[in-house]
Structures are given as C-alpha cells and as structure tokens.
Amino acid sequence: MSTRSGTSRTPPREEAREQRIANEIVVDAYGPEEQAMSWYYYLQDHLVFPFIATCRIRRQASPLQIGDEVDVIAMADEDECEHEMYVAIRWGHRASDSLAVPLAQLDVVHAED
Structure with a gap:
C-alpha cells in the first residue's frame, strides 16, 4: 500500500x-x-538496544519525517504498547530525554545481530 x-x-x-x-x-x-x-x-x-534506525513512513502520531535517523534506546512503556509496538528514541537536549514512536515507522540501519 x-x-x-x-x-x-x-x-x-x-x-x-x-x-x-x-x-x-x-x-x-x-x-x-x-x-x-x-x-x-x-x-x-x-531486541538489542541501542540501535540506529531511519523513519520510513510518516505517521500522524509521530514528529519524525521520512529519512530522519534516530537512536532507538528501549521499548516504550508497556502502557504505550497495548495496541501497537512503540520504541523509545533519544529526543531532546538532555541525555535522559526520550520519545515513544511506532516501531513500524522505522527501518533498522545498524544494529547488533
């Protein structure tokens, strides 16, 4: 599609x-x-975190644009994943800042086996 x-x-x-x-x-x-x-x-x-991924599709629930490269650092909280799988990416100026985005929105660029 x-x-x-x-x-x-x-x-x-x-x-x-x-x-x-x-x-x-x-x-x-x-x-x-x-x-x-x-x-x-x-x-x-x-999954072995962290890994690098790129945004492959625009989603209304996410600020990512196609081609954006992100550092995926963990699974999002359980509550975020009741209907779709979300992962936490580094987001913001502080090392502790993260944002949950749909895993289906991302393609892996580099990850451990």
Whole structure:
C-alpha cells in the first residue's frame, strides 16, 4: 500500500515465521491485549538496544519525517504498547530525554545481530 508520504510494506507470508509466532509469541495469549503484551515481552527480550534506525513512513502520531535517523534506546512503556509496538528514541537536549514512536515507522540501519 502506498501513501502520500511513504510506502508501507508487508513482508511475504512465510509459513515457518508464522509457526514461530504462533508457537513462541502468542501461544498462550487470549485476545488482542494479551497478544500485544506477548509481542511486547518478546521484543523486549530479543531486541538489542541501542540501535540506529531511519523513519520510513510518516505517521500522524509521530514528529519524525521520512529519512530522519534516530537512536532507538528501549521499548516504550508497556502502557504505550497495548495496541501497537512503540520504541523509545533519544529526543531532546538532555541525555535522559526520550520519545515513544511506532516501531513500524522505522527501518533498522545498524544494529547488533
């Protein structure tokens, strides 16, 4: 699907990937809220922070512009991730300043394996 401000891409369906999601991530989750929290804890356990990413699509819920490079420092608070996964990026003048943005808005530029 194309938008005026960028493109959204869906990865091709891979049966092995779908089985891993069903068996590892949402196996005991009942309903959308539990599935979201299962994803949250899976990502929190498997992503290595910090990593560098770029904005790939404009989102109304985020100030990022296409091409902006950001330092992703953590998962956002659980409360922010009840319906969509958000990550915290460095934002502002102080080292402790951060902003939550949708993970789906970002492409990884450089990260640990």
